[in-house]
Amino acid sequence: MLALLVFGFFGARYADDSSAGRLDRRLQSLVGNNPSPADAVIVFGNPVTVVVLAALLAGVAFALGHRRLAALAILGPGLTGVATTGLKPIIGRTIDGGLAFPSGHTGGATALGVVAALLLITVLRTASGTSALLIAAGAGVSGGAMALALVTERIHYPTDTVGGFCVAVAVVLTCALVLERLPRRTSIEGRASSGPS
DSSP states (O other): OHHHHHHHHHHHHTTTOOSOOHHHHHHHHHHOOOHHHHHHHHGGGSHHHHHHHHHHHHHHHHHTTOHHHHHHHHHHHHHHHHHHHHHHHHHOOEETTEEOSSOHHHHHHHHHHHHHHHHHHHHHTOOHHHHHHHHHHHHHHHHHHHHHHHHHTTSSOHHHHHHHHHHHHHHHHHHHHHHHHSOOOSHHHHHHHHOOO
16 A cells, blocks of 8 residues: 555654654745644644544444444544554654654544545445545545644654654555455344345
8 A cells, every 4th residue: 555655665764863854844945834824723633632523423424324434433543543653652753852753643634534535425425436536635635734734833844744644544444444344243234235035
């Protein structure tokens, strides 16, 4: 998967590093520094906010009868948070003395965007091409906005946010595949899969 390859490349490149790379410096110069709108965006990547929004997505999915998506809404962002938190000390990249790679805020926001896109796809029953575009848009808009805010505030290097984005995409889509392959156990799902008796 491309997300894992990109993550692996940047993780290896910036392991135990504490400075901005050439790519980081170029991207930071493009972003500039405009903190006021960034503060409002960063709130959406805070762990408590991610938990609340994940619970809301799960509630909507469950209410619409999509139990697997409800589970994904909790597992996707939750495991993304565990992964980004666990990988930071392993990779060891820092910014201003704090562990930075991969960005947990970007990971959380991206995970929520992917789950929201999958829920929309399920409700609208879109074609595969449209579905791919919606997933890309959900991940890109949510993760991109968070990355821009974090880089603008100099909280993360740009490559840290790319790492968080890649972790979220890989974790959420893997969870979705695993949940989709689980046997259907409820009576309603069982009748739907086996047909009329």
